[in-house]
Amino acid sequence: MxxxxxxxxxxxxxxxxxxxxxxxxxxxxxxxxxxxxxxxxxxxxxxxxxxxxxxxxxxxxxxxxxxxxxxxxxxxxxxxxxxxxxxxxxxxxxxxxxxxxxxxxxxxxxxxxxxxxxxxxxxxLPVAGLTALQALELANTTKDDKVLILAGAGGVGHIAIQLAKAKGADVFATSSSKNAEFVSSLGATALDYGKAPLEQQVQDIDVLIDLMGGDVGEAALASVKAGGRVVTVPTITAPRIIEAAEKRGVIAQGMLVQPNVTQLDALLNAVSDNSLTxxxxxxxxxxxxxxxxxxxxxxxxxxxxxxxxxx
The missing domain is CATH 3.90.180.10 (Medium-chain alcohol dehydrogenases, catalytic domain)
Incomplete structure (x- = not known):
């Protein structure tokens, strides 16, 4: 048997x-x-x-x-x-x-x-791809938005950059210096998190996709403009990020990725037609x-x- x-x-x-x-x-x-x-x-x-x-x-x-x-x-x-x-x-x-x-x-x-x-x-795709897609949708990301993605070189981040670019957004993403070239190749402005505090590198962000949470996620709120939207993915620190965002006049929400066959089909088709790498x-x-x-x-x-x- x-x-x-x-x-x-x-x-x-x-x-x-x-x-x-x-x-x-x-x-x-x-x-x-x-x-x-x-x-x-x-x-x-x-x-x-x-x-x-x-x-x-x-x-x-x-x-x-x-x-x-x-x-x-x-x-x-x-x-x-x-x-x-x-x-x-x-x-x-x-x-x-x-x-x-x-x-x-x-x-x-x-x-x-x-x-x-x-x-x-x-x-x-089922976890990383759907997380990226659902986070951008939850934040109502549009072509006029200035979007900041934390951990842009990671599993979710590198997909989120491409999906945000496909919506026509102006995308910034954090990475280490060794991954900066990779992040840039996806169409984002790479921000080296080891170089200087994030708020010194970018300001007036409309949408923050926080894939880090904790101290890093909270510090990134300083780059978001008043009335901006934040989706924080790590569930463990979500309450902390949401509370810190509210104090800054920023709308933040947590999320948990959901199975969605229609969205998964769309991601598979995007890989098939080479619009998603x-x-x-x-x-x-x-x-x-x-x-x-x-x-x-x-x-x-x-x-x-x-x-x-x-x-």
Whole structure:
């Protein structure tokens, strides 16, 4: 009987609490599709959950060991409704499980992957792509806006720059000096966060997309003009950022990325027609997932990190 190899959080703590385990291949319910996973995205939320922080950890604290992985791309195993065996699919999997060979995914969370988009590219989009798109929409970003994106070289940031540019916005993005050229190549004005305080580098920002939170997110509020809009993505520090923004006469709100097949289809089509470029900095085999978590929690990664699931 074939087994399902997974990389699971065995306890809250450091990256080495991730351990390989074997379980039975799950059986999908009526509204689910069994997917053989090829690639899973590694996201900051995975590392926070593993460390025992935030809403994700709260949700799973009584069900360890638990397999993370909120975005996964792979191949449908059995015919199920509109999905046929062999179809290439990708989805934002709210219940996790992407760090494993087999996954029961809700059928209404899956998108078909276009022929000219690789499963590697597809697996970067459900969390990072939807976060970028939904943050810009939540801020009502338009072509006349001056937009500042924190952590512009990261998984969400490099997609957000391109989507904001596609709306016609004037985009500024923070990065390290070594990633400045990459950020500029995406069409943003790169701001080296190591050079000078942000408010000395840019002012009168209409829209701030805060992908950092904490001290960095709060300091960036000084660059936003009165009446400006802020979307802060890290949930742990969102209340602090919202409160600090209000004191400055700035409207701030937090967000939690939601599955949205229509939006995911649009992102996949943008990759297909080359209007959206995805940077994948590293693909680790599943057994090296501990190192992937060390990388992602450093906050210094460029583009996306993926796990390749053994077939």
């Amino acid at each position: 074939p087994k399902n190899l997974q990389l699971a959080i065995t306890a809250f703590g450091e990256p080495d609490t991730l351990k390989l385990q074997q379980t039975d291949i799950p059986t999908p319910s009526e509204d689910q599709v069994l997917v053989k996973v090829a690639f899973a995205g590694v996201n900051p939320i995975d590392a926070k959950t593993r460390a025992g922080l935030g809403w994700g950890a709260e949700k799973i604290k009584d069900s360890l060991p638990w397999t993370p992985g909120f975005d996964a791309a792979g191949v449908v195993v059995h015919d199920s409704g509109e999905f046929k065996a062999g179809d290439r699919v990708v989805g934002r999997i709210v219940e996790g499980g992407g760090y494993g060979q087999y996954l029961c995914a809700p059928s209404d969370a899956l998108s078909f992957v276009p022929e000219d988009v690789s499963l590697e590219q597809a697996s970067t 995805i940077e994948i900095s590293k693909i680790y085999p599943l057994e090296d997932g501990v190192q992937a978590h060390v990388d992602i929690q450093s906050g210094r990664t460029r583009g996306k990190i993926l796990l390749e699931i053994p077939q």
